[in-house]
Amino acid sequence: MKHNILYSFRRCPYAIRARWALLNTNQVVELREVELKNKPIELIQISKKATVPVLKTSLNKVIDESLEIMIWSIKKSNRDELFGNINNNNENSKEIFSLIETNDTVFKYHLDRFKYASRFNFEESATHHDACMKILLSLNNRLKEFSNKGKPLFLVDAKETLADWAVWPFVRQFRIADIKKFDQNNEIKYLRSWLNYFFTHKKYPIVMKKFEPWSKLNEPIFFGKTGSESF
Known part of the structure; x- marks a missing residue:
């Protein structure tokens, strides 16, 4: 194989962040949109989990964790500043990975049980919503502090990092559950501005473009x- 292959699913937040990192670090992949109810045998054969995203590199290395795909793409492009610093042991880097861990564990847990309440315990959906909001408010307060200092709205040290790239697709998913309520909530106005940065980014339509299931x-x-993406 002479090129990278990404098995993806358009709406999956894990796949979104993998595509975002690949696109913004200029890593070219063959994109294979997966129909989740009819997964291709090629995906199942290379990944025991067979959950998107899965990257098979041109060197036949299989990476089946979205965060690891992001890290791979950033390292390939020598964009170490997205880790907070070249030295990954610094405080900014620890903060970045701490935010991602909270997002991927605590926030995602409550998000699923709020957004897909019918699959879990519907009576507890409000509790899960409030747990999500607690985390979103903490992110909003971080951004508010930077805004008050006249700095850009990014989550760590007012600089765009892996944390921003890894978290925004999940905040997007929370918003989808009740778009009107989210967009009118002034308690999270800084977070809404932060999310809007990605929505209005010139690469957002590319990342979210619809494709037919791969064959x-x-x-x-x-x-x-x-320059110009090949679709």
């Missing part, structure tokens, strides 16, 4: 070319 009979779709 080996179709022509490959290459995603992430610098």
Whole structure:
């Protein structure tokens, strides 16, 4: 194999953040949109989990964790500043990975039980909503502090980092559950501005473009070319 292959699903927040990192670090992949109810055998054969996203690199390395795909793409592009610093043991780097861990464990746990309440315990959906809001308010307060100092609205040290890239697709998913309520909530106005940075980014429509489920009979779709993406 001479190129990277990404198995993806358009709406999955894990897949969104993997595509975002790949696109913003100019890593070209063959994009294979997966139909979750009918997963291709090629995906199942390379990943025991067979959950998107899965990256098979041109060197036949399989990476089946979205955060690891992001880290791989950043390292490939020598964008170490996105880790907070070249030295990953500094305080900013610890803060970045702490925010991501909270998002991927605590926030995601409550998000699923709020957004998909019918699959869990509907009577507890309000409790899970409030748990999500507690985390979102803490993010909002971080951004508010930077805003008061006239600094850019990013989560760590007012600089765009892996934390921003890894978290925003999940905040997007929370918003989708009740868009009107989210957009009118002034308690999180700084967070809304932060999320809007990604929504209005020129690469957002590329990352969120719809594709038909992949078939080996179709022509490959290459995603992430610098300048003009090949679709």
